[in-house]
Amino acid sequence: MHAELELGLERRIGKRSAAVIEKHLGITTVGGLLNYFPRRYLSRGELTPISEVPLDEEVTLIARVISNSTRAMRARRGSLTDVVISDDAGTAGSGRAGGGLPGTLKVSFFNGFRAKAELQPGRRAMFSGKVTRYGGSLGLTNPDFLLLDEDPDTPGLDPEKLAAMPIPVYPATAKLTSWSIQKVISTLLDTLELEALGDPLPAEIAAREKFLPVADAYRLIHTPQTPADWQRARDRFRYQEALVLQSALARRRAQLAAEEATARRPAPDGLLPAFDRQLPFTLTAGQAAVGKTLSEELAQDSPMNRLLQGEVGSGKTIVALRAMLQVVDAGGQAALLAPTEVLAAQHYESIRRTLGPLSRDGMLGGFGPDAVQVTLLTGSMPTAARKQAMLDAASGTAGIVIGTHALLSETVSFYDLGLIVVDEQHRFGVEQRDALRAKASKPPHLLVMTATPIPRTVAMTVFGDLETSVLDELPAGRAPISTHVVGLAEHPAWAGRIWSRSREEIDAGHQVYVVCPKIGEDDDGDFTPGEAEPSAADLEGENGARELASVTGVVEHLRDEPALAGVPVAPLHGRQDPALKSETMASFTANRTKLLVSTTVIEVGVDVHNATLMVILDADRFGISQLHQLRGRVGRGGLPGTCLLVTTLEPGHPSRRRLDAVAATTDGFELSQEDLKLRREGDILGASQSGGRSTLKLLRVLEHEDVIARARQDAQRIVAADPTLAGQPLLAAAIDEYLNPEKEAFLERG
Ligand code: ADP
Ligand code: MG
Numbered sequence: 001m002h003a004e005l006e007l008g009l010e011r012r013i014g015k016r017s018a019a020v021i022e023k024h025l026g027i028t029t030v031g032g033l034l035n036y037f038p039r040r041y042l043s044r045g046e047l048t049p050i051s052e053v054p055l056d057e058e059v060t061l062i063a064r065v066i067s068n069s070t071r072a073m074r075a076r077r078g079s080l081t082d083v084v085i086s087d088d089a090g091t092a093g094s095g096r097a098g099g100g101l102p103g104t105l106k107v108s109f110f111n112g113f114r115a116k117a118e119l120q121p122g123r124r125a126m127f128s129g130k131v132t133r134y135g136g137s138l139g140l141t142n143p144d145f146l147l148l149d150e151d152p153d154t155p156g157l158d159p160e161k162l163a164a165m166p167i168p169v170y171p172a173t174a175k176l177t178s179w180s181i182q183k184v185i186s187t188l189l190d191t192l193e194l195e196a197l198g199d200p201l202p203a204e205i206a207a208r209e210k211f212l213p214v215a216d217a218y219r220l221i222h223t224p225q226t227p228a229d230w231q232r233a234r235d236r237f238r239y240q241e242a243l244v245l246q247s248a249l250a251r252r253r254a255q256l257a258a259e260e261a262t263a264r265r266p267a268p269d270g271l272l273p274a275f276d277r278q279l280p281f282t283l284t285a286g287q288a289a290v291g292k293t294l295s296e297e298l299a300q301d302s303p304m305n306r307l308l309q310g311e312v313g314s315g316k317t318i319v320a321l322r323a324m325l326q327v328v329d330a331g332g333q334a335a336l337l338a339p340t341e342v343l344a345a346q347h348y349e350s351i352r353r354t355l356g357p358l359s360r361d362g363m364l365g366g367f368g369p370d371a372v373q374v375t376l377l378t379g380s381m382p383t384a385a386r387k388q389a390m391l392d393a394a395s396g397t398a399g400i401v402i403g404t405h406a407l408l409s410e411t412v413s414f415y416d417l418g419l420i421v422v423d424e425q426h427r428f429g430v431e432q433r434d435a436l437r438a439k440a441s442k443p444p445h446l447l448v449m450t451a452t453p454i455p456r457t458v459a460m461t462v463f464g465d466l467e468t469s470v471l472d473e474l475p476a477g478r479a480p481i482s483t484h485v486v487g488l489a490e491h492p493a494w495a496g497r498i499w500s501r502s503r504e505e506i507d508a509g510h511q512v513y514v515v516c517p518k519i520g521e522d523d524d525g526d527f528t529p530g531e532a533e534p535s536a537a538d539l540e541g542e543n544g545a546r547e548l549a550s551v552t553g554v555v556e557h558l559r560d561e562p563a564l565a566g567v568p569v570a571p572l573h574g575r576q577d578p579a580l581k582s583e584t585m586a587s588f589t590a591n592r593t594k595l596l597v598s599t600t601v602i603e604v605g606v607d608v609h610n611a612t613l614m615v616i617l618d619a620d621r622f623g624i625s626q627l628h629q630l631r632g633r634v635g636r637g638g639l640p641g642t643c644l645l646v647t648t649l650e651p652g653h654p655s656r657r658r659l660d661a662v663a664a665t666t667d668g669f670e671l672s673q674e675d676l677k678l679r680r681e682g683d684i685l686g687a688s689q690s691g692g693r694s695t696l697k698l699l700r701v702l703e704h705e706d707v708i709a710r711a712r713q714d715a716q717r718i719v720a721a722d723p724t725l726a727g728q729p730l731l732a733a734a735i736d737e738y739l740n741p742e743k744e745a746f747l748e749r750g
Contacts, residue, residue, distance in 0.1 A: 004030060004031075004192070004193075004196065004197065005029060005030050005031025005034065005197070006029055006030070006031060007029060007030050008028060008029060008030075009021060009022070009027070009028060009029065009030060009032075009033060009188075012030055012187075012188050012191045012192065013033075013184055013187050013188050013191070014187075017184050017187070020176065020180075020184075021033060021176075021181075021184060024173050024175055024176040025173070025176065025181075030188070030192065031737070033184070033185060033188055034185075034188065034192070034218055035697075036170065036171075036181070036185070037170075037221055037222075037234075037237065037697060037698065038168035038169055038170050038178075038221070038222070038230070039169055039170065039171050040169050041166035041167060041168055041169065041224065041227065041230055042060055042166065042167040042169060048060065048061045049061070049087055050063060050085070050086065050087045050103050050104065050105045051103050053105065053131045053138055054131060055131055055132070055133060055138060056130065056131060056132070057130065057131055058128070058129065058130050059127075059128070059129070059130075059131055059140075060126065060127070060128040060167070060169075061087060061105075061126070061127055061128075062087065062124065062125070062126050062127075063085035063086055063087040063105070063124070063125065063127060064085065064086055064087070064122065064123070064124050064125075065083055065084070065085055065119045065120060065121050065122060065123045065124075065125065066084045066085060066086050066104060066121060067082075067083070067084045067121055068081065068082075068083050068084075068115075068116065068119050068120060068121060069081070069082050070082075070112075070116050073110075078110055078111045079110075079111055079112075079116075080108060080109070080110060080112075081108070081109040081112040081115050081116045081119075082106060082107070082108050083106070083107045083108075083109070083115060083119045084104055084105070084106055084107070085104065085105050085107055085125075085127065086103050086104045086105075087103065105138065105139055105140065106137065106139040106140075107119075107127060107139060107140045107141075107143060107145075108139060108140070108141050108142070109141075109142055110141075110142060112142070115145070118145075118147055119145065119147075123147055124147070125145045125146060125147045126145065126146045126167075126179075127140060127143045127144070127145045128143055128144045128145070128178070129141070129142065129143025129144060130143075144172070144177045144178070144179075146177070146179045165224065165225055165226075166224045166225075166226070166227050166229070166230055168182055168222060168223075168224070168230075170182060170185075182222075185222050186222070186223065189218070189219060189222060189223065194214075194215035194218055194219065195215045197214055197215060197218075198214075198730045199213070199214040199730065200214075200240060200243075200244065200728075200730040200731045200733070200734040201214075201236075201239070201240055201243065201731070202714075202718065202728060202731070205239075205243070205714055209235075209236075209239060211235070211236040211239070212232050212233060212236050214236075216233075217232075217233040217236045217237060218233075219233075220232065220233040221233035221234060221237060234698060237697075237698055238698040238699055238704065238707060239707055239710075239711060240734070241697060241698050241699050242699055242704070242707050242708050242710075242711035242712075243711040243714055243715060243731070244731070244734045244735055244738050245464075245699070245711070245738065246464065246708070246711045246712045246714070246715035246716075247715040247718060247719060247725070247731060247735055248735045248738060249464035249465050249712075249715070250712075250715040250716050250718070250719040250720075251719050251723070251725070251735070252465045253305070253464075253465050253466075253467075253719075254719050254720075254723050256303060256305050256443075256465065257302050257303075257305075258302070258723075259302060259303055259442075259443045260301055260302065260442060260443070261300070261301055261302055261303035261304075261442050261443050261444065261445060262301065262332065262416075262418060262442055263298075263299050263300055263301040263330075264298045264299065264326055264327045264329075264330035264331075264332055264418050264419070264445070265298075265299045265330055266295055266299065266326050266329065266330075267326075267329040267330065270325070270326075270328075270329030271325045271328060271329050271358055271370075271371075271372055272322060272325040272326050272329055274358060274370075275321075275322065275325055275355065275358055276322075278356060278357075278358070279318075281475065283315075283318070284314075284315065284471070284473050284474075284475055284476070285473065286310075286314070286470075286471045286472060286473050287315055287318060287319050287471065290308065290319055290469045290471060291319055291322050291323070293306075293469060294306065294319070294322075294323045294326075294447065294469075295322075295323070295326055297445070298323060298326055298327060298330075298418075298419065298445055303443040303444065303445050303446065304445040304446060304447065305445075305446050305465065305466050305467060306446070306447055306448070306466055306467045306468070306469060307448045307449075307450065307466040307467065307468045307469070308320075308447060308448065308449045308450070308468075308469050308470075308471065309449075309450050309454060309468060309469070309470045309471070310449070310450075310470065310471030310472075311471065311472065311473075311474060311667075311668045311669075312628060312629060312631075312632030312668060313474055313475075313478065313632050313635075313636060314471040314472070314473065314474055314475070315471065315474075315475050316423075316449045316471060317347070317350070317351070317423075318354070319471070320336065320421045320423070320447060320449060321351055321354065321355075323419060323421070323445075323447060324336070324400050324419060324421065325372070327418040327419040327445070328372050328399040328400065330418065331416065332416050332417070332418025332419065333393070333396060333398065333399055333400070333401065333414050333415060333416055333417050333418060333419075334399070334400050334401070334417075334418060334419040334420075334421065335400075335401045335402075335403070335407055335414070335417060335419070335420050335421070335436065335439075336351075336400065336401070336402045336403075336421045336423060337403065337404070337405075337407060337420065337421065337422045337423065337436065338402065338403070338404055338423050339404070339423070340404065340574075340601060341378050341379070341380060341404055341578055341581070342572075342581060342582075342585060342601050343423070344376065344378055344402055344403055344404045345376065345378070345581075345582050345585070346585065346607065347402050347423070348374065348376040348402045349589075350607060351374055351400070351402065352374050355372070355374065357371065358370070358371050358372060359371060359372060359373075359374050360372060360373045360374075372399035372400055373392065373397055373398045373399050373400070374398070374399070374400045374402065375389050375392050375393065375398035375400070375401050375402070376389065376402050376403065377389040377390065377393065377401055377402070377403035377406055377407055377412065378403055378404050378406050378578075379404060379405070379406035379409075380578035381578075389401070390411065390412055390413075393412060393413065393414050393415070394412075394413045394414065394415060395415055396414075396415030396416060401414070407436065408435045408436055412439070413439060414439050414440065416440075416441075417439055417440040417444050418440070418444055418445060419444055419445045419446075419447065420436050420437065420440075420444050420445070420446050420447070421447045421448075421449065422436075422446070422447070422448045422449065423449050446466075448466060454672050455669065455672055455673055455676065455702065458672075458676070464712075472669075478635065478636075478638070479635050479638055479639055479640040479641060480635065480640060480641075480666070481631055481632075481634060481635040481640070481641040481642065481643055481666055482640070482641075482642055482643070483631060483642075483643040483644075483645065483662060483663040483666070484642070484643070484644055484645065484663060485619075485645045485647065485656070485659045485660060485663050486498065486644050486645065486646045486647070487647055487649075487650075487651055487656075488646065488647065488648045489647075489648055489649060489650045489651070490650075490651060496563070498615055498644060498646065499558070499561050499563040499564055500563040501613065501642075501644070502514075502563070502564065502567075502595060502613060502615065503563045503564055503567070505612050505613045505642075506564075506567055506594045506595065508612075509610075510610055510611065510612040510613070510639065511588065511591060511593075511594055511595065511596070511608065511610050511611040511612065511613075512594065512595045512596070512611065512612075512613040512614075512615065513595075513596050513598065513611055513613070513614045513615065513630075513633055513634065514554060514595060514596065514597045514598070514615045514617065515598060515599065515600060515614070515615070515616045515617065515630055516548075516549040516550055516551050516553075516554055516597065516598070516599060516617050516618070517548050517549065517550075517599075517617070517618045517621040517622065518548050518549065518550035518551070518553075518599070519550060519551050519552065519573045519574070519575055519599055520550050520551070520552050520553075521550045521552060521553045548618045548621065549617035549618050551571045551572070551573050551597050551598060551599060552571065554597050554617065555569060555570075555571045555597050558595070558597070564595065567594050567595055568592060568593050568594050568595070569593070569594070569595045569596075569597060570584050570587065570588065570593040570595075570596055570597070571584075571596075571597050571598065572584045572585070572588075572596055572597070572598035572599075572601055573598060573599045573601060574599060574601055581601075584596070588608060589608055591610055600622070600626060600630065607633075607636060608633070608636070609636045609637025609638075609639075610637060610639070611633060611634050611636070611641075612634055612635070612639050612640065612641050612642065613634060613641070613642050613643075613644070614630060614631055614633055614634045614641065614642070614643040614644070615643075615644045615646060616630055616643070616644065616645050616646060617646050618646065618647065618648070619645035619646055619647050619659055620647045620649050620653070620655040620656060620658065620659060622658075623658070623675065624658050624661060624662060624671055624672075624674060624675035625671070625672065625675055627645065627658070627659070627662045628662060628666075628668055628671050630643075631643040631662070631666075645659045645662060645663060647659060658675075661674045661675075673702070676702050677702065718731070
């Protein structure tokens with residue numbers, strides 16, 4: 001009975017428990033609590049002997065109380081209860097207090113009224129907490145504890161049996177311990193008729209996978225007798241989670257595909273063929289293949305929804321431009337959305353350059369099929385220019401409109417928007433994408449391009465509603481980039497070498513990027529919103545004790561750097577006036593500025609072929625994909641590139657692992673796997689964008705590739721046969737439950 005799951009908890013576990021569960025876990029329904037699974041399980045082997053407790057780690061141990069004393073604290077109000085415990089391996093029964101004895105541990109509680117009353121000498125209890133240094137010896141401070149024997153409150157929890165059985169560990173809160181949750185859930189399991197619950201998994205899949213019946217699975221995930229019990233139960237629920245998620249995505253893909261779009265068919269004598277004829281290079285095989293796919297999908301009257309992944313420098317822009325030209329040839333408009341003003345301006349310049357005579361300036365007027373008007377529209381443009389750009393978009397004079405989020409503003413409208421290209425997608429949220437889609441009378445075709453390649457399973461979950469294309473080869477003539485970690489901690493003298501190395505490149509006629517984590521000397525690495533997100537490293541923070549390189553500080557320093565005497569150096573960062581920014585970029589592009597000191601404004605898309613050296617200062621402050629992106633700015637013009645990852649951290653520092661990983665390979669797919677391993681799951685799913693948390697409970701996108709792939713196939717088949725899932729009401733209900741508003745946003749992200 002599915003309805004049972006939606007019932008309030010009160011009737012099952014009593015008013016008081018229900019109130020506690022709602023207050024601390026926010027769970028109000030039977031289904032919610034039933035699906036509150038243990039995060040992990042401890043086995044007896046994982047109980048830590050007291051003689052081996054490690055400093056600074058979470059431990060769970062079973063021990064007997066030897067002594068218990070309470071005293072008032074001197075420095076502040078309150079009392080301190082000291083309990084000395086001993087496990088069987090130690091000096092149990094000696095009765096002698098003293099946390100320093102082998103086999104004993106001092107456990108301290110501030111205002112520990114329950115500890116004072118309950119942890120009487122002789123009692124056995126399970127303790128769980130973090131080991132800290134206490135005076136000269138190790139101890140636990142305010143750990144969770146559960147009395148084991150002679151405890152009237154925990155019937156049936158016989159200590160020996162408990163210790164032999166896997167111990168479920170629930171995501172607990174400070175106020176509600178894992179074992180209180182366990183107790184409430186046991187009550188729930190006892191009062192529910194689990195056999196009556198329906199199974200959201202289609203029977204043939206459950207049979208094929210030899211899954212436990214759903215009732216058994218619930219029992220065993222919460223109260224396993226052996227490790228195999230919870231493993232089997234978990235396998236089942238994990239698959240169920242994958243299937244629900246993939247079915248939701250498949251249903252959304254089907255819904256999107258069922259929408260009606262305007263077909264934009266190629267024109268044999270249009271701009272696209274003319275463009276191809278004048279292209280100074282041949283397309284890579286991948287560009288040609290993806291181009292064909294896009295061309296075919298644009299020609300359909302259902303909307304294209306496609307994700308284009310490509311290595312840095314693999315030539316995604318040309319692919320997108322060709323798609324835009326096909327739409328323009330068919331009488332529609334195309335919009336290109338970039339994450340920053342610098343990048344939008346760059347795209348504008350380079351697309352007009354690439355189009356050459358096929359691009360037409362707004363001012364010159366003159367309609368004709370032989371050229372397309374490319375228009376830039378950003379928030380910082382002077383009002384008159386901005387108004388003109390908006391007019392051109394609305395009247396259809398502009399065939400290709402390039403802009404930032406300013407394109408999303410309500411005052412911007414299009415005459416006939418046929419294609420939206422979102423570049424470097426990770427900076428754009430789903431709301432923004434939808435705002436843009438809403439600007440077309442019929443659903444437009446959509447092409448999303450990711451800045452960094454992402455593992456297949458991430459694509460299948462986070463971007464699961466889009467079809468995926470991959471550009472995995474770089475255009476011929478790409479020179480290799482060599483990357484080196486420059487550790488100033490162990491080689492302080494290398495600091496000077498960085499600048500003489502820069503001078504060598506410049507003397508050879510080339511140019512240099514220097515990237516810093518901060519703008520000014522006294523800011524703390526806060527960037528203008530939209531310009532650069534703080535990296536994982538920033539968020540983890542080993543907080544600002546050391547002085548980080550800043551754009552203004554470095555520019556200042558380089559003025560007096562003998563190795564760079566007479567070299568034109570310019571700063572570039574997000575707090576500058578937009579006019580100054582574009583002037584600086586223009587000067588660098590024209591090779592007048594030789595060395596550019598900037599923040600990560602140049603992280604994505606910037607394309608100056610003559611630049612050969614990338615120096616990243618305090619590189620440990622950036623994430624893997626940022627570093628990979630930054631490195632991709634050099635080695636673009638057939639000239640070999642060099643990237644120096646400069647750090648003052650000691651070798652072996654955890655944050656240096658990212659640098660070593662980046663230096664070890666230039667394969668973006670490999671790096672993104674590495675990146676994911678070093679990050680938390682929530683980041684992977686883009687939760688940091690929405691402020692929410694990972695919605696996946698048992699699935700781990702990196703570990704469970706098989707499960708995700710199988711579930712995706714099943715989901716595709718199920719939805720194809722039954723698009724509304726009318727024949728699978730329990731699966732449909734599970735999907736609806738999964739798709740609360742927050743989760744829906746997560747699903748649509750992409
Ligand atoms: P990304 O995929 O990182 O966005 P871009 O689209 O910026 O890469 O392309 C990088 C550079 O490669 C550009 O200067 C572009 O003109 C050039 N390029 C693209 N395709 C080819 C090709 N088939 N042959 C040679 N150069 C190419
Ligand atoms: Mg690009």
